[in-house]
Amino acid sequence: MGTAARRPTGARAKPPVRSVRRATDIDLATTKLGAPGGAFMRQFWLAIHRSQDLAVGRAKPIRIMSEDLTLYRGDSGRVQVIDYRCPHRWAPMHLGTVEGDDIRCIYHGWKFNCSGQCIEQPAELAGFAKKVRMRSYPTEEYLGLIWAYFGEGNPPAFPPFPHRETEGIIQVWNVEEVPCNYLQSFENSMDEVHVAFTHAPGGSHAKLAQDLPVISAKETDWGMLRFGQRKTGKVRHTLHYAPNLTRVLVPPLAGMDGVGGWPEIYFNFTPIDDENHLWLITSHIEVAGAEAEAYRKKRAEYEALVAKAKPAGVVARELMAGQHRFADVDHPELAIVQDIAVQAGQGRIAQRHGEHLGRSDAGIIQWRKILMRELRAFATGRPTKKWQRPPADIKPTFGF
Ligand code: FES
Numbered sequence: 001m002g003t004a005a006r007r008p009t010g011a012r013a014k015p016p017v018r019s020v021r022r023a024t025d026i027d028l029a030t031t032k033l034g035a036p037g038g039a040f041m042r043q044f045w046l047a048i049h050r051s052q053d054l055a056v057g058r059a060k061p062i063r064i065m066s067e068d069l070t071l072y073r074g075d076s077g078r079v080q081v082i083d084y085r086c087p088h089r090w091a092p093m094h095l096g097t098v099e100g101d102d103i104r105c106i107y108h109g110w111k112f113n114c115s116g117q118c119i120e121q122p123a124e125l126a127g128f129a130k131k132v133r134m135r136s137y138p139t140e141e142y143l144g145l146i147w148a149y150f151g152e153g154n155p156p157a158f159p160p161f162p163h164r165e166t167e168g169i170i171q172v173w174n175v176e177e178v179p180c181n182y183l184q185s186f187e188n189s190m191d192e193v194h195v196a197f198t199h200a201p202g203g204s205h206a207k208l209a210q211d212l213p214v215i216s217a218k219e220t221d222w223g224m225l226r227f228g229q230r231k232t233g234k235v236r237h238t239l240h241y242a243p244n245l246t247r248v249l250v251p252p253l254a255g256m257d258g259v260g261g262w263p264e265i266y267f268n269f270t271p272i273d274d275e276n277h278l279w280l281i282t283s284h285i286e287v288a289g290a291e292a293e294a295y296r297k298k299r300a301e302y303e304a305l306v307a308k309a310k311p312a313g314v315v316a317r318e319l320m321a322g323q324h325r326f327a328d329v330d331h332p333e334l335a336i337v338q339d340i341a342v343q344a345g346q347g348r349i350a351q352r353h354g355e356h357l358g359r360s361d362a363g364i365i366q367w368r369k370i371l372m373r374e375l376r377a378f379a380t381g382r383p384t385k386k387w388q389r390p391p392a393d394i395k396p397t398f399g400f
């Protein structure tokens with residue numbers, strides 16, 4: 001995967017980035033097109049969907065960074081992101097039919113190829129089709145997820161980051177739609193102290209809760225490397241790849257104890273709009289042979305349990321509404337329920353001005369400095385950072 005040739009994108013005017021007068025005018029949370037945060041995010045490949053949830057020949061509506069789009073998988077297996085609406089008279093393209101790797105609008109039968117070029121118009125004169133084009137975005141697959149590039153010009157190298165190269169299973173988690181801004185969840189992933197409190201019920205993170213780490217972080221060419229110094233002197237390393245991806249070693253979810261060890265996870269926080277985002281989590285389980293079989297068996301049992309349970313997002317919303325005591329909740333995806341409740345519970349878009357940040361928030365403080373600097377540069381037309389692909393030799397560590 002990840003080897004498909006670059007495809008041309010549709011004609012698209014470069015959106016002007018709104019200028020701002022003062023640093024306090026910068027909106028760190030928005031990723032709308034034309035906002036500094038929108039320009040920042042559109043420099044990178046973003047995970048947008050789970051591969052297994054898009055069958056051959058299927059088209060779906062998706063919403064990413066406040067833009068409606070169409071995602072489809074052609075008969076060759078190739079995935080493509082194009083405009084939400086047909087440029088003829090705006091019918092939704094996901095109602096259409098996939099033909100080979102092209103897609104035909106259901107309203108009047110106009111057909112578009114995967115670069116967005118109109119190639120057939122049954123009721124029109126020859127020559128008109130070549131004048132009609134919709135936007136299309138480079139689209140790839142990696143680690144069980146679909147990725148797209150929404151920026152101008154050629155995208156950065158794909159895949160956008162290396163993964164654990166040892167033998168193992170790639171396991172994609174259930175997708176969560178979380179009712180808050182993406183930055184709250186990205187910041188939470190920089191907050192190693194919360195695990196000792198938020199995840200105390202259920203005990204899934206007990207190994208990380210034996211003492212409270214001292215947090216520090218440093219900017220890198222590719223994002224931010226964060227350290228959690230433990231009383232033992234050992235240091236836990238967590239990687240935060242710009243603009244929204246955390247690579248970290250985590251304990252197994254309740255119900256997956258005893259098989260597979262601690263997975264290495266790649267946690268993508270992808271904005272749907274400014275008040276909602278997706279958790280697209282993929283992971284590498286370091287198992288082979290009989291261990292891999294034991295893992296698959298337990299995973300199947302676990303998925304059956306999850307299928308019978310109320311969705312994690314629903315239980316999290318019930319917690320936010322005060323319908324249960326936090327410590328009483330039991331759920332096969334308990335850590336996910338707990339995380340959504342505290343992060344979405346901060347509000348649809350957290351009010352950062354009134355917070356009281358302390359030394360344990362060092363990772364969050366560092367990332368906000370980077371983000372503010374970059375967004376201010378976009379807003380004022382100054383040069384922005386040239387982000388690099390992360391090297392393979394910097395990896396997350398356990399810290400114990
Ligand atoms: S609206 Fe799509 S073909 Fe007419």
Ligand SMILES: [Fe+2]
Binds near residue numbers: 194198199339
């Ligand atoms: Fe958490």
